[in-house]
Amino acid sequence: MKLTVKKREVVWKAVKNLRKASQIPWVIYWKHVPTPINVMFDKNEFLKVFRAAWESTPIDLEGDGIKELVLIHWVATNFVTDMLSHVDFLAVSANEKVKAEVPVILVWESSIEKNNEWRIELIKDHILVEALPRELPHDIQIDRSRIATVNDVIFVRDIDLGKKVAIKDDLDQAVVTVISTEDLWSEEETTVEASTEKTSE
Numbered sequence: 001m002k003l004t005v006k007k008r009e010v011v012w013k014a015v016k017n018l019r020k021a022s023q024i025p026w027v028i029y030w031k032h033v034p035t036p037i038n039v040m041f042d043k044n045e046f047l048k049v050f051r052a053a054w055e056s057t058p059i060d061l062e063g064d065g066i067k068e069l070v071l072i073h074w075v076a077t078n079f080v081t082d083m084l085s086h087v088d089f090l091a092v093s094a095n096e097k098v099k100a101e102v103p104v105i106l107v108w109e110s111s112i113e114k115n116n117e118w119r120i121e122l123i124k125d126h127i128l129v130e131a132l133p134r135e136l137p138h139d140i141q142i143d144r145s146r147i148a149t150v151n152d153v154i155f156v157r158d159i160d161l162g163k164k165v166a167i168k169d170d171l172d173q174a175v176v177t178v179i180s181t182e183d184l185w186s187e188e189e190t191t192v193e194a195s196t197e198k199t200s201e
Helices: 012-020 043-053 181-200
Strands: 003-004 023-030 031-041 059-063 066-077 084-092 096-107 116-120 126-131 138-145 174-180
Touching: 003 031, 003 043, 023 066, 031 043, 031 066, 043 066, 096 116, 174 181
Parallel strands: 003 059, 023 084, 096 138
Antiparallel strands: 023 031, 059 066, 066 084, 096 126, 116 174
């Protein structure tokens, strides 16, 4: 996955003019980068890459004499406009293992959800792993159909990512469990009632 970049001389408050032109400022840093590199990129191009890469897929940054393999480290948005304002990239070596938080997603269906009395609940949405950058999984998919009874729980230790990826998270932490939809509705009703009481005050 590739993103075209340009070196950036503009810093501090002056970067607002870049944002108006749909150019997003960002910084590359890591131990093999002696001095953080200030660069910029097209917002729309980045959003396409970000939606496909997320945090754990390495990106090849190229352009204006720059050639770096990076992971997305931090994305900042304006809390008022919800618009992208700044990005930090972590430069990595293709031959050196790195740690990354990989998103967890649920796939397929479980038979216990069909009567609408129970629901599969994802309670841990990222797992910390270690691997070579290009071996990092894009996501960790958990098959709902593995949940056969209401007492089933999938823990971090139950996830197999192969020999090239090591899990560095708490192995005893639950990732997926089952909850009663009746309990869920009760929680929602309690939240609504609390909100109504606060408003009336």
